[in-house]
Amino acid sequence: MAAPLSCADLMAEAQAEYAALPLKTRAGNTAHLRNLLMLPSEALKSARVLLEAFEKNQAALLELEPKLRELLLLVADDSKAMGAEMKTWPLGMFLRVVNLWQEATRVPKAPDWDS
DSSP: OOOOOOHHHHHHHHHHHTOOEEEEOTTSOEEEEOOGGGSOHHHHHHHHHHHHHHHHTTTOHHHHHHHHHHHHHHHBSOHHHHHHHHTTOOHHHHHHHHHHHHHHTOOOOOOOOOO
């Protein structure tokens, strides 16, 4: 009989594979912008709705900032530090950080399995 798998080991592997993007705030705090796959299911659903809204409303720039702010607060492990940091951000900074977060936490493609 095989030895049982360790949930702690599997969680550590998942956290390494679907790593967060660490972001150091100007106040010296570090917020980790978590990969979508590591969010609880309700937060994942909310994040997907927000991401879909961005894709549909790219031309509505004034509506983007509050949605980007909400998304970053949702994925940040330290929403208080992240909220304080974002108070003076221009739209370009929001877009830059969201793009970096998406690149850093992109889910790798599943390998092709030959049948």
